[in-house]
Amino acid sequence: MIGSPPICFNARTAIRPEPSPASGVERKTDMLRERQLSARIAPTPPVQIGRPVAADLIAVLAAVTSGDPRVLTIQDQRALPSGPFELAHRSMQSGLRAWVERQTRLPLGYVEQLYTFADKDRGGGEQRVISISYLGLTREQPASGEFEASWRSWYAYFPWEDHRVGPPPVIEDVLLPRLRAWAEDSFSARIAHDRWQRAASTFGFDRAWNEELVLQRYELLYEAGLIPEAERDDAGDAPRDPAAIDAVSGMGRAMILDHRRILATGIARLRAKIKYHPVVFELMPETFTLLQLQRCVEALAGRLVHKQNFRRLIEQQELVEETGETSQDTGGRPAKLFRFRREVLAERAIFGTKLPISRA
Amino acid sequence: MIGSPPICFNARTAIRPEPSPASGVERKTDMLRERQLSARIAPTPPVQIGRPVAADLIAVLAAVTSGDPRVLTIQDQRALPSGPFELAHRSMQSGLRAWVERQTRLPLGYVEQLYTFADKDRGGGEQRVISISYLGLTREQPASGEFEASWRSWYAYFPWEDHRVGPPPVIEDVLLPRLRAWAEDSFSARIAHDRWQRAASTFGFDRAWNEELVLQRYELLYEAGLIPEAERDDAGDAPRDPAAIDAVSGMGRAMILDHRRILATGIARLRAKIKYHPVVFELMPETFTLLQLQRCVEALAGRLVHKQNFRRLIEQQELVEETGETSQDTGGRPAKLFRFRREVLAERAIFGTKLPISRA
DNA sequence: CCGTGTAATGCTCGTTTGGAGTATAAGTGA
DNA sequence: TCACTTATACTCCAAACGAGCATTACACGG
Structure with missing residues (x-):
């Protein structure tokens, strides 16, 4: 990423609009500025623009229905809604908002950018894909209806995250022993210690449970090879039968690509926010x-x-x-x-x- | 709990959680995952890939030298270093790190993604540019030397942000009167009230100063037309003479495009972090x-x-x-x-x- | 050698928060 | 009527926090 150009720093001049990372809620200001900016003339563009890549948006849309936190999914609940990045909109944020509202008829009360990922070869060949993920909040009774989308409790993907009725048994019954085994299965005692240390602190074995560490926990499990998605990646070939993957008891429902990771990011962000x-x-x-x-x-x-x-x-x-x-x-x-x-x-x-x- | 924008409370410690999509510090996990993912086969690219766009990275590199917070700049201190996004690296983060270390010989101790922007019309015509900004921390004595880059105190860009020796006079002498004038210059009393309300709360006229609102303050000043960059945008044509722009007293040094806004984002993030x-x-x-x-x-x-x-x-x-x-x-x-x-x-x-x- | 300036350190205090518990009021349904 | 469920009003307490006082340790200049 970032190229090698020796000293170059582009002297681009076009101005970049964009909603405030901070406010999340798109304000009039943003619109205003964007309009103005798009009317501006770019004075000195001559910059080598990076080679073309493809970009798309991925949304974590959340709602809470009858005490259950839900997320909008597609493809048999195995993927987050996503779509190509279009130029039609003033900003990605407004683009996302419009797209979601058109597709689901849900007004998005709040939209916030989550993270931007870049994977090598996703779409094949030279082209690289950049995925910009967003978190969006909406009201109850989602009534998505329309197409193949459906709302699903996010605890179906992260069973170990729901501590409302106490720590889920799956933690002690499944995760703890597996993490311990993973830690012990190290080359050195040092690594074993570090592994166990991380497991203990993120899952609260040795201290209080911290509900914000959603992503850290997921990553730890991934690294420990306990997440179906990881196995799939390791295999280097086609994923196993979905049913088989889901069958991995206690590890929650799997999703395609790294969608579950993105979901974890969204949940963590929301819990903090x-x-x-x-x-x-x-x-x-x-x-x-x-x-x-x-x-x-x-x-x-x-x-x-x-x-x-x-x-x-x-x-x-x-x-x-x-x-x-x-x-x-x-x-x-x-x-x-x-x-x-x-x-x-x-x-x-x-x-x-x-x-x-x-x-x- | 909850909430959306403001809820007040004492300026005590206000610990702000953080949208840390990950730990920021690149862990082995990340590398691992990215490698795995790139080996994976996408089961069902549920998504049509968007049309090609260009992408580049922008870095806010910070250091503190002899009590002064500095940021690495180029182009006569009017721009942040940036470069095209390349496919050579495993991840954007590692790409950024490698690029910076090669260019400046500074080891980056910490790297964190800030925000991703998308502009319409920048590089001309159809192509759209996506800019992914990062915050990077490095040790003292930057010794950048090499090329046209130089370290500069970030308070040169935001004079009103340094309250170490009390509130900077510029706030009361320049900003306050101008913001008041801007507020009063509204169509309705309601808008005037809202404007003044925002000004007062972000600049602490009516409460304690909150050092984390860097971006909000910048945006407010921008919206009020007090920032040279805004005038430039409004003009709809080439920017005025740089010297003239910088001359706008008390408003800090200007930067190209929205680099100053990105810098504000980085400072705010760092202050919170x-x-x-x-x-x-x-x-x-x-x-x-x-x-x-x-x-x-x-x-x-x-x-x-x-x-x-x-x-x-x-x-x-x-x-x-x-x-x-x-x-x-x-x-x-x-x-x-x-x-x-x-x-x-x-x-x-x-x-x-x-x-x-x-x-x- | 003493006095002065500048920091490093040690300790105390009072207030504010935030977590928890107790007690009571006000409805519904059997 | 009782049993049950939830709303509400207070009280307690301990940790966290902001602030200030006092003392210790050096360097330096007369």
Whole structure:
């Protein structure tokens, strides 16, 4: 990547628009700037442009339905939706948004770039593919319907990530012993120690569980050869029968290419984000009870939250306001209905919304 | 929890999690995976490959020399180094690393992807360019020498970001009045209010200064038309005379295209990162005193730190170990020399290195 | 040799957060 | 009516944090 050109640094002049990596939410500003920029004249282009590559977008679209965090999948739930990068749009972000909304009729409340990958030969031959992945949040009842897409709980792909009812048995029953075996199967005691160290710290064998290490855990399992995708790659030839791959007990459902890794990246990002940015509301219906909100957060974080503290936090931050109505769904004292105070998005530049996650 | 944009809370430690798609530090895992993936056979390229585009990499290379945070620039300090994306390397990250090390002879201790941009019309006609930006940290005495590259304090580009000796006068003397004028120059009182609200919160007129909002501040100034680059874009034709652009007092040195924006992204990312990940050490020499370390952090954060608390934090986290030697450079009691305990990188999967930033 | 300047260090304090627990109120359904 | 479920109001406590005071150690200049 990056070429060898001795001293060259391109003197390109065209200006690059693009939505803010920070705000995620596309602002008027961005649009504005983009329009202006595209009207500009590029003064001095003469730069050797890199050789052509192909680019496409991959989306991790998340929603939470009845306490279950879901992700939109295609191809028999083995792939994330993706599409070619088109020039038609002002920015990739708006392009992604338009594309998703057209395909699924779901409004995307929030879009954020995740990561850009470059694989050698994917599409064959000389051409290289660049994949730019995005995380998008949408409301409930996805009603995707249309084509071959379907929503699926992301814990189907990462069974070890759901700690809402305590640590999943699969960790101790399957992962722990296999990771230990992997660690011990090393050339040196040093490597064995390091391996075990990593396993213990990412899975919390020796400390508290950290729900944000989704990607690290996946990568560790991959490296340890416990992930079907890894075996497939190792083989160097066609993947084994999908059914067989899925059959690898306890390791979760496999996906094509590195889609599962991208999904892990998205989950990790989202779990981190909800702690300091009020994005959860993008996943909630217009009005909701505090318990519903809490359940949503718990679904994402994969762990429980202390109810009283959760409420204290939400209230003291004035994130929501009462609608005046109440809901008496789940038998029990009726709960007040709330609505997200969108004003806070403007009020505070960036702030931390915190999540009280139980230690127990 | 939750949320979307702002929720306030005290400027205490606000530890911001991070969109770290991975650890940033390239691990064996990554290499491994990439090799495997490239050997893999794509089962069903579910995706039509997009039309060819050009791609290049842009680097924000940072170092801290004698209390000054520097960035590597080219073209008379008006551009960030960049180069075409080539297929020669296993990954973009390793490509970037190799390229930089070859060009500058600087070892990159840490590399992290920042953001990927896509422009319409840049290289002319049909072809579109994708720019993938990276943040790289390197040791002191950059000794770039070689070609037209030079290190430059990043506060030359963002004069309002250095609060180490208190808020820079430029904020109250220049920015505040101009932003107020911009806010008032709106169609509606509502817009005026929103504009002022944003200005006040990002620049801390009505609350504490938040050093992480580098990008938001830059974008705000851009939107307000106070940034030379914006005028240039607005003009719709060739940029004005560079000297004239730089002359815009108080607004910092301009750069080509949106390089300054990318730099802002890098600074913001770094300021956030040092609070929960021990990356500062990548900028330090092999051995150092705690005061030097503190100065480095202060240079990056653009604000002072409480010395005693800083030490307490560093020690209790066992990030460093004594070398046994002392340094008696700056007249005063000789300071013990320390060395970073690299083991911690392996010990803890991710942990928080916290920084005690003074409120005063 | 003493006084002064500059840092390094050690310790204390009071406040703020954040995790947890207890108690009580207010509905539904059997 | 009771049994059950959830909403809500408070209280406690300990760790984390921001700040300040006091003391120790050197270099240097008279």
